[in-house]
Amino acid sequence: MKVGFVALVGRSNTGKSTLLNALVGTKVAITTPKPQTTRQAIQGVLHGEEGQIIFVDTPGVFRKRRDAVTSRMNAAAKGALEDVDLVLYVVDPTRAIGEEEEDILKMIADVKSKKLLVINKIDEPRPRYLEDYRALSPDFDGTVEVSALKGTHLKTLLKEIYARLPEGEAIYPEHQITNVDNRTWYAELIREKLFMALYQEVPYTIAVEVDEIEMRPSKGGEETLYIKARILTDNDQHKRMIIGAGGAMIRKVGMNVRKEIEHIQGKKAFLDLEVVTDPHWPERMQ
Numbered sequence: 001m002k003v004g005f006v007a008l009v010g011r012s013n014t015g016k017s018t019l020l021n022a023l024v025g026t027k028v029a030i031t032t033p034k035p036q037t038t039r040q041a042i043q044g045v046l047h048g049e050e051g052q053i054i055f056v057d058t059p060g061v062f063r064k065r066r067d068a069v070t071s072r073m074n075a076a077a078k079g080a081l082e083d084v085d086l087v088l089y090v091v092d093p094t095r096a097i098g099e100e101e102e103d104i105l106k107m108i109a110d111v112k113s114k115k116l117l118v119i120n121k122i123d124e125p126r127p128r129y130l131e132d133y134r135a136l137s138p139d140f141d142g143t144v145e146v147s148a149l150k151g152t153h154l155k156t157l158l159k160e161i162y163a164r165l166p167e168g169e170a171i172y173p174e175h176q177i178t179n180v181d182n183r184t185w186y187a188e189l190i191r192e193k194l195f196m197a198l199y200q201e202v203p204y205t206i207a208v209e210v211d212e213i214e215m216r217p218s219k220g221g222e223e224t225l226y227i228k229a230r231i232l233t234d235n236d237q238h239k240r241m242i243i244g245a246g247g248a249m250i251r252k253v254g255m256n257v258r259k260e261i262e263h264i265q266g267k268k269a270f271l272d273l274e275v276v277t278d279p280h281w282p283e284r285m286q
Contacts, residue, residue: 001050001051001052001167001168001169001170002050002051002052002053002162002165002166002167002168003051003052003053003054003165003166003167003168003169003170003171004051004053004054004084004085004086004165004166004168005054005056005083005084005085005086006053006054006055006056006084006085006086006087006088006161006165007055007056007058007081007084007086007087007088008020008055008056008057008058008088008090008118009058009081009087009088009089009090009104009107009108010089010090010091010092010104011091011092011095011098011100011101011104012100013092014090014091014092014120014121015090015092015120015121015148015149016057016058016090017057018148018149019088019090019118019120019146019148020044020055020057021044022148022149022151022154023044023046023053023055023154023157023158024044024045024046024055024177024178025046025177026177026264043055043056043057043178043179044057044177044178045172045176045177045178045179046158046177047170047174047177048158048162050162051162051165051167051170052170052171052172053158053161053162053165054171054172056084058081081107081108081111081113084113085113085114085164085165085166086113086114086115086116086161086164086165087108087111087113087114087115087116088115088116088118088161089104089108089115089116089117089118089140090118090120091117091118091119091120091133091136092120092121093119093120093121093122093124093127093128093129093130093132093133094121094124094127094128094129095129096128096129096132097129097132097133105136105139114141114164115139115140115141116140116141116142116143116144116157116160116161116164117133117136117137117139117140117142117143117144118143118144118145118146118157119133119134119143119144119145119146120146120147120148121147121148121149122145122146122147122152122153123147123149123150123152141164142160142164144156144157144160182213183210183213184210186210186213186227186229186257186261187208187209187210187229188208189257189260189261190208190210190229190231190253190257190271190273191206191207191208193253193256193257193260194206194208194231194242194253196256197249197252197253197256198241198242198249205233205234205235205238206231206232206233206238206242207231207232207281207282208229208230208231208232209229209230209232210227210228210229211228211229211230212226212227212228212272213225213226213227213228214226216270218268222268223267223268224267224268224269224270225261225265225267225268225269225270226269226270226272227261227269227270227271227272228272228274229271229272229273229274230273230274230275230276231250231273231274231275231276232276232277232278232281233275233276233277233278234277234278234279234281234282235277235279236277239275239276239277242275243275250273250275253273254271254273257269257271258270258271
């Protein structure tokens with residue numbers, strides 16, 4: 001069977017996490033329309049007839065924000081390219097090639113692994129910069145144009161990936177689709193809903209830590225998944241915005257998380273969320 005590690009790399013918000021989820025067939029990485037959603041390298045495992053692909057979704061390379069979080073994210077993206085069998089360079093043809101793209105091209109130039117150019121978002125009407133990205137094709141071992149959102153040409157992409165992976169034994173058991181533990185996954189899901197609910201700079205000041213997960217008995221004999229988590233922000237003004245007037249915002253976030261957990265896992269859930277001001281949490285990410 002074919003087995004290998006495949007890194008997805010690209011600038012922020014090109015659809016890498018959406019592509020990962022589409023290829024694996026379920027949600028393993030959070031997605032939002034906002035840049036810098038992914039903060040760590042997340043592995044998603046695809047068990048196919050031809051073999052096993054371990055996808056590594058990396059944080060988007062981002063130039064504009066220069067802080068502890070961004071530095072760590074850029075380092076994580078670069079580190080994920082080490083010791084992989086294949087690199088998928090995911091690009092967005094609705095945006096011009098800029099400094100971030102040039103940084104990534106330099107980053108992957110010295111990578112010895114094979115590289116595929118994946119032009120995403122071809123479902124967009126007349127992507128303005130499509131030909132500019134197609135012109136990069138000679139520098140890669142192959143090019144595939146896809147729509148992660150619509151599922152277009154994903155089978156073609158998988159065929160191209162398998163063709164470039166080595167033979168080997170399975171690394172993960174068939175039931176495992178990600179290396180992310182439950183605490184991390186729930187924390188990321190809460191952070192996703194915070195990104196979607198809040199505006200401008202507020203989401204980038206936020207981290208989430210899950211303190212407790214347990215099944216608790218509820219009325220009618222059916223157990224409820226209880227999740228206790230702290231939402232960390234770096235200043236009191238943002239704390240007030242996260243909580244909202246009369247607690248409206250935090251209730252909205254909790255409801256959205258609960259609905260998604262219940263939909264994905266088929267069990268009742270209860271979120272116990274606390275908002276804490278911790279100006280030092282970005283430093284702890286380094």
